[in-house]
Amino acid sequence: MIKLIALDVDGVIVDSAHEVFVVCQKALEERGEILDDSYEEKFMRGRNFLRTAKDFYGIIKLKDKDFDSMSQEYFNDYVNDHEEESRKMSEDFFAMRKKMQDEDYDKWFSLNRVYPGIADAIKNLSKKFSIVISSTKDFYSIYTFLERVRIDISRENIISKEISENKVDQVKIISERFAANFNEIFFIDDNPEQVKAVKKLGVNVALAGWGYTNERQKQEVREEGITILEKPGEIEKEIKRVNEE
Numbered sequence: 001m002i003k004l005i006a007l008d009v010d011g012v013i014v015d016s017a018h019e020v021f022v023v024c025q026k027a028l029e030e031r032g033e034i035l036d037d038s039y040e041e042k043f044m045r046g047r048n049f050l051r052t053a054k055d056f057y058g059i060i061k062l063k064d065k066d067f068d069s070m071s072q073e074y075f076n077d078y079v080n081d082h083e084e085e086s087r088k089m090s091e092d093f094f095a096m097r098k099k100m101q102d103e104d105y106d107k108w109f110s111l112n113r114v115y116p117g118i119a120d121a122i123k124n125l126s127k128k129f130s131i132v133i134s135s136t137k138d139f140y141s142i143y144t145f146l147e148r149v150r151i152d153i154s155r156e157n158i159i160s161k162e163i164s165e166n167k168v169d170q171v172k173i174i175s176e177r178f179a180a181n182f183n184e185i186f187f188i189d190d191n192p193e194q195v196k197a198v199k200k201l202g203v204n205v206a207l208a209g210w211g212y213t214n215e216r217q218k219q220e221v222r223e224e225g226i227t228i229l230e231k232p233g234e235i236e237k238e239i240k241r242v243n244e245e
């Protein structure tokens, strides 16, 4: 029986694709590099490859490639081959995000959008299940954002990048911290790679189809027999189905 739901943040609760683009743009600007506004559309197409902020490096540097036909593996290899540069990009990204929040939190907040229906879905689900956040985003952004949109999740239930940037490790930590066996956890993420990796632990998983995932990735996930949820309102029904299996 499912007793805990682990939710990703970006691409599941919040559409932060525009925010992320603007933060990258400003972070690069400080180094004297220009990321033109016209690149945003392309940037969005590569958004579904992101696992951690290090991957921004790949999205920026691979701008002449076709993301729609690129595999996650190719993308990961590129980022791994540029370990130092991508780590620096990640550090600059988080420093810039914090700077923007400190300067004008409301302005920063307005760059984000909450997905329709997710706040109500979480509210309803929290009556029956423990709700835990599993995200590679920074704690401060997650906590203040959820508070602002009135999604009530306590600090201890937020597993953020400061704890681990690896979702499999995060889920292991969640299992221990909340005394939930893997098969009692329902994990929702919009990144196919993360969903597939966590599934291998024996955790029940679903892909959030309302996030950044493209059709090719959805197909790939379907072939693995993983459920794709098209809207937040479908979460409860899917858990019920899993429990009856």
Ligand SMILES: [Mg+2]
Binding pocket: 008, 009, 010, 011, 012, 189, 190, 191
């Ligand atoms: Mg995500």
